[in-house]
Amino acid sequence: MDRAQHWNIAYAQRGTGVSWHQEDAGPSLELIASVATPRASVVDVGGGSSPLVDGLLAGGHRDVTVLDLSEVALDRARDRLGTAAAGVTWIAADLLSWQPARTFDVWHDRAVLHFLTAEEERHQYAALAAESVTPGGHAVLATFALDGPERCSGLPVRRYDAAGLAALLGDAFTPVLSTRELHRTPSGATQAFTWLVARRT
Secondary structure (H helix, E strand, O other): OOHHHHHHHHHHHHHHHOOOOOOOOHHHHHHHHHHOOOOOOEEEEOOOOOOHHHHHHHOOOOOEEEEEOOHHHHHHHHHHHHHHHHHOEEEEOOHHHOOOOOOEEEEEEOOOHHHOOOHHHHHHHHHHHHHHEEEEEEEEEEEEOOOOOOEEOOEEOOOOOHHHHHHHHHHHEEEEEEEEEEEEOOOOOEEEEEEEEEEEO
16 A cells, blocks of 8 residues: 555545544644744645644735645645635645745644654655755644654654754754644544754755
């Protein structure tokens, strides 16, 4: 089973019951707002059916791109937004094979990086983020913390603290702030996340 098929099945079978589901994207919105105005361009990589796009549009953002390899997830988000979905750029692609034609002021990821367990994929991710963020722009990342889950959706994950995320991004980014989130899943479990905001040098 390839990656797209795996995530299409996960979203189709569990919908809002997936463990990473949020009723709102408060932590993401707060961190994005701390470093960018509504004029900033934002790409949400691995955005899936996340409500982040709803919050960005409500906050006045007009240059929003959502990328995910699951068409099922993107369809859920588009259906939820209704006519407002026309104001968003939707991209169905595997992040690691994506070749963006532009740069962005904010790179947001709450869903992808911790699934990249191979060293080559992790460094490919860091290089793509560096190429995709405008100098002076920011990466806003969340992964499972060191005491977070070891697996998610049946797949192994790589856990990080803030120092580990900063080390992966390397000299292309300068850490601005880090924080920790305890996410409550739809089933009532708690998952620990590490957040890092880093400025593109």
